[in-house]
Amino acid sequence: MVRIVESGEEVFIEVGQLELTEAVTGMRVLVAEDNRTNQRVVKLLLERMGCVVRIVGNGEEALIPVHEAEFAVILMACQMPIMDGLQGYQAVAE
Secondary structure (H helix, E strand, O other), rough: EEEEEEEEOOEEEEOOOOOOOOOOOOEEEEEOOOOOHHHHHHHHHHHHHHOOEEEEEEHHHHHHHHHOOOOOOOEEOOOOOOOOOHHHHHHHHO
16 A cells, blocks of 8 residues: 655655565666656655666656666656657667
């Protein structure tokens, strides 16, 4: 269960009974998301699970880190300005 409480500029996340496994500890995750609140929520959740997280604001910005480092997981929002997640996925796959 995840409960998100937003108060002004702060976002508090209460995570109940997340089972953390060694499989995700240290996992590098790239997140492409244009919404600042969503960026903070995803980053906090993934970091609490032990992941190393890099956040970018759109699919086009995701292309640079993909070529700089290996990521175990790339999460992209479907609707973003400049390049959405579907276009970003296609560009990364090429």
